[in-house]
Amino acid sequence: MKPQSCVNINKEWDIVGARQLGRDIAKKMGFGTVDQARIATAISELARNIYLYAEEGQICFEVIDNLPQRGMRMIAVDTGPGIKDIGQVMQDGFSTSGGLGAGLPGVKRLMDEFDLQSEASKGTRINAVKWLR
Template structure:
């Protein structure tokens, strides 16, 4: 695993920086434009969640290899309030911000692998991986 870079999410401009980093890594790995868009959309959602709900956190991007396949892993981490009911936030249409509710279920659909670990009062860590086809 090679950490490409890490963007600290403190303000809305950091969301843009995280998206740009993700697009660059995806392009560098050889992802097509559709998968680049999927990755940047997922990063945007994760970074936006950090900004809205935790106030601050980080989005890191790693190039990964498994069984001869190349891919990229997004690691979104915050020390915010955490998620009380992960099952509920993973329901389509569930929203606390008045947004479209595509949120985390949308990220899960856009990526090939998705894992969420959250402890109320301690924060949240989300891993999302996209494999090169």
């Protein structure tokens, strides 16, 4: 496993930086155009959540190379207020998505694996994986 590469998220422009780094890694690993676009969109959603609700956090990428499976992991960590009702934010049509299909349920759809841990006033950690097919 390669060491992590991370992007700090403090301002809106950092979202673009995170997308760029994520896309470069995805491209190098051999993800197709559609999956590259999906990965970039998932990064956007994760980074925007940090920017909007936590103010500070980072997104890290890891290449998973356990043959025969290869994939890309992204981890979003913040020290924000945490998510009180995880069930609610994972519901379609709730909050940030507002029926636009984005938000965390969108990330879950875009990726193959999705895991979320959050503690009130401590922060949130989201771990998502896209497998290379």
